[in-house]
Amino acid sequence: VRLLSLARDLRRRRARERQGLFVAEGVRTVEELLASGVPVRGALAAPSLDGTPRGAALRAGIAERGVPLLDVSDAEFASASDTDSPQGILAVGEQPRATAADVLGRMGESSCALLLDAVQDPGNAGTMLRSAAAFGAAGVIAVTGTVDLWGAKVVRSAMGALFRQVVAHASWEEVDAALGGAELWGADGAGEPVSRLHGERPGRLVLAVGNEGAGLSADARGRARRLVAIPIAPGVESLNAAVAAGILLYELRPWRAAESSRP
Amino acid sequence: VRLLSLARDLRRRRARERQGLFVAEGVRTVEELLASGVPVRGALAAPSLDGTPRGAALRAGIAERGVPLLDVSDAEFASASDTDSPQGILAVGEQPRATAADVLGRMGESSCALLLDAVQDPGNAGTMLRSAAAFGAAGVIAVTGTVDLWGAKVVRSAMGALFRQVVAHASWEEVDAALGGAELWGADGAGEPVSRLHGERPGRLVLAVGNEGAGLSADARGRARRLVAIPIAPGVESLNAAVAAGILLYELRPWRAAESSRP
Numbered sequence: 435v436r437l438l439s440l441a442r443d444l445r446r447r448r449a450r451e452r453q454g455l456f457v458a459e460g461v462r463t464v465e466e467l468l469a470s471g472v473p474v475r476g477a478l479a480a481p482s483l484d485g486t487p488r489g490a491a492l493r494a495g496i497a498e499r500g501v502p503l504l505d506v507s508d509a510e511f512a513s514a515s516d517t518d519s520p521q522g523i524l525a526v527g528e529q530p531r532a533t534a535a536d537v538l539g540r541m542g543e544s545s546c547a548l549l550l551d552a553v554q555d556p557g558n559a560g561t562m563l564r565s566a567a568a569f570g571a572a573g574v575i576a577v578t579g580t581v582d583l584w585g586a587k588v589v590r591s592a593m594g595a596l597f598r599q600v601v602a603h604a605s606w607e608e609v610d611a612a613l614g615g616a617e618l619w620g621a622d623g624a625g626e627p628v629s630r631l632h633g634e635r636p637g638r639l640v641l642a643v644g645n646e647g648a649g650l651s652a653d654a655r656g657r658a659r660r661l662v663a664i665p666i667a668p669g670v671e672s673l674n675a676a677v678a679a680g681i682l683l684y685e686l687r688p689w690r691a692a693e694s695s696r697p
Numbered sequence: 698v699r700l701l702s703l704a705r706d707l708r709r710r711r712a713r714e715r716q717g718l719f720v721a722e723g724v725r726t727v728e729e730l731l732a733s734g735v736p737v738r739g740a741l742a743a744p745s746l747d748g749t750p751r752g753a754a755l756r757a758g759i760a761e762r763g764v765p766l767l768d769v770s771d772a773e774f775a776s777a778s779d780t781d782s783p784q785g786i787l788a789v790g791e792q793p794r795a796t797a798a799d800v801l802g803r804m805g806e807s808s809c810a811l812l813l814d815a816v817q818d819p820g821n822a823g824t825m826l827r828s829a830a831a832f833g834a835a836g837v838i839a840v841t842g843t844v845d846l847w848g849a850k851v852v853r854s855a856m857g858a859l860f861r862q863v864v865a866h867a868s869w870e871e872v873d874a875a876l877g878g879a880e881l882w883g884a885d886g887a888g889e890p891v892s893r894l895h896g897e898r899p900g901r902l903v904l905a906v907g908n909e910g911a912g913l914s915a916d917a918r919g920r921a922r923r924l925v926a927i928p929i930a931p932g933v934e935s936l937n938a939a940v941a942a943g944i945l946l947y948e949l950r951p952w953r954a955a956e957s958s959r960p
Contacts, residue, residue, distance in 0.1 A: 557820070561937045568929040568936050593934070629956060664947065665956070666831040671856070673831050674824045677943035680936065684927065684944050693892060693928070 437476045437504045441514035441526060447582045454531065456584035459516055459524040461492055466594030468495055473528040476502040480511035483522035492523060501525070516586035527597075529584050534604035535612040537573030541638045544688045545572045549609070549618070551654040552579035552645040553675065559583060560591020561676035562643065563599060569683040573600035575640075577609060579651070606653045609640075616640050618657050620650045621682055623672060625661030628682055633690040641686065643679045700739045700767045704777035704789060710845045717794065719847035722779055722787040724755055729857030731758055736791040739765040743774035746785035755786060764788070779849035790860075792847050797867035798875040800836035804901045807951045808835045812872070812881070814917040815842035815908040816938065822846060823854020824939035825906065826862060832946040836863035838872060838903075842914070869916045872903075879903050881920050883913045884945055886935060888924030891945055896953040904949065906942045 443449045444457045455475065458467040461483075467474060477496050483489040496503050511520055537547050548566040553559050559581050566574050576583050583601050604612075616638035642658060644650035650658070664673060664681050673681070706712045707720045718738065721730040724746075730737060740759050746752040759766050774783055800810050811829040816822050822844050829837050839846050846864050867875075879901035905921060907913035913921070927936060927944050936944070 561940060564937055565940055568927075568933045570930040591937075593937075595933070598932075627956075629953070664831075665950075665952075667833040669861075670831045670858070673943065674827055674854075674856075674939065676937065677824060677828055677940055680940035681944055681947050684947075687928075689928075690892070693890075 454529045460521045464525045470597035472597045475526040477525040480522035532600045532602040534608045538612045540572040546639045547572045548574045549642040550576045550580045551642045556587035557591045558676040560588040562679045563592040564595040565680040567595035569687045619660045620658035622661040625663040627665045628662040628685045646675045717792045723784045727788045733860035735860045738789040740788040743771045743785035795863045795865040797871045801875045803835040809902045810835045811837045812905040813839045813843045814905045819850035820854045821939040823851040825942045826855040827858040828943040830858040832950045882923045883921035885924040888926040890928045891925040891948045909938045
């Protein structure tokens with residue numbers, strides 16, 4: 435029962451921050467969590483979990499790992515769930531604590547980190563985390579004003595990428611102190627077309643993407659050495675923020691130089 | 698009151714198909730609808746609409762265009778709404794009826810069309826429509842098994858792109874009959890890296906993107922002349938489907954050849 439009230443409590447950002455915990459919900463997300471090595475405090479299951487072979491296998495996997503599992507009613511589960519159609523499983527995990535310095539310290543000579551500058555939509559933030567992992571980013575930094583990366587919807591949308599990447603919440607001051615030789619670029623519709631760069635980029639690149647409606651903050655603009663844009667058709671207002679971030683991460687992927695030197 | 702029951706009815710795909718109507722909900726979506734020239738049958742407003750200057754301006758805009766507006770209570774509005782936090786405005790529009798032949802007939806000598814092959818998530822479908830508009834696609838074809846492009850969430854996620862693009866629902870037989878000189882390519886993680894093509898593509902390209910979980914259907918694979926992939930880091934399972942579609946549309950944008958011939 436303590437686990438049920440804990441899971442309910444963790445729907446609030448303040449509680450997640452204070453306890454350093456988060457909730458992973460749904461069959462696939464909990465599977466990814468178990469596979470990742472992130473410490474798991476316990477899990478809640480509703481009767482509906484056992485309705486599919488995959489759900490039943492997940493229950494067995496949880497038991498095998500010695501993770502405490504509490505069976506609750508569908509109504510109790512719904513009271514802790516963040517989704518409209520719960521799959522009957524959620525797990526409480528420990529947030530791997532990382533700082534901006536941890537993320538930037540992981541950057542090799544040709545590397546990228548993604549910086550979320552007041553991104554507000556949790557689905558977008560999760561999708562960006564997934565793209566960052568796909569394009570070899572050293573990690574992701576969420577600066578003040580960004581949605582909590584450990585919120586349930588971000589965790590779900592990241593599809594496991596959150597458990598395998600180094601992610602940090604940080605202030606701009608912490609970013610400044612950690613930046614070292616890395617160069618910050620900003621995504622901005624009025625910037626230079628990223629396609630014209632033909633992959634040219636600094637060895638250590640921090641790519642800042644801004645808020646869905648307002649774009650980059652003054653803080654990000656003031657620090658950006660370059661603003662880059664994705665050329666789109668005239669008369670079209672903009673791309674979805676997560677799509678735009680994905681295209682920029684793709685264009686600026688660290689292994690691009692090696693690719694084009696092949697025959 | 699007829700408008701209220703109509704809006705409620707239009708939450709069902711069958712009703713939308715039978716009546717050839719759709720619902721656009723939210724301040725921005727209704728603004729985009731009014732600006733697009735798509736015929737509007739009427740609008741429903743709740744008291745909350747007038748709480749913001751932008752909402753009040755929208756009410757005036759609707760009246761100016763002579764669109765019938767019905768004021769309902771918050772509870773009545775919620776009964777027709779598709780969102781968790783309604784903004785107090787929705788409008789009923791007429792689906793512009795287009796066929797696969799209409800979409801493919803609009804393709805110039807260097808053009809692209811997007812084909813949705815059993816894409817299921819309405820947010821992904823709407824985001825893909827938005828990307829297709831941004832990268833100059835002639836239109837979008839949703840083949841059998843794809844989510845209804847006129848569902849409320851697709852309409853919202855498309856951010857107006859749906860009202861400005863030629864979109865069609867079609868069977869594979871209709872696609873076959875309309876394909877003409879266009880070449881169909883499929884998005885597939887095991888295909889050739891799209892980055893190696895350096896923008897080489899047929900003049901008329903139909904790009905098929907598959908279901909979020911299952912990928913391309915056998916129908917699409919059987920028709921695809923080429924399968925293209927986005928190279929991602931080892932150990933990462935996949936990109937979000939809408940991000941992947943966005944990157945491919947970007948890489949294969951019709952104006953790319955003209956871009957790289959510039960100094």
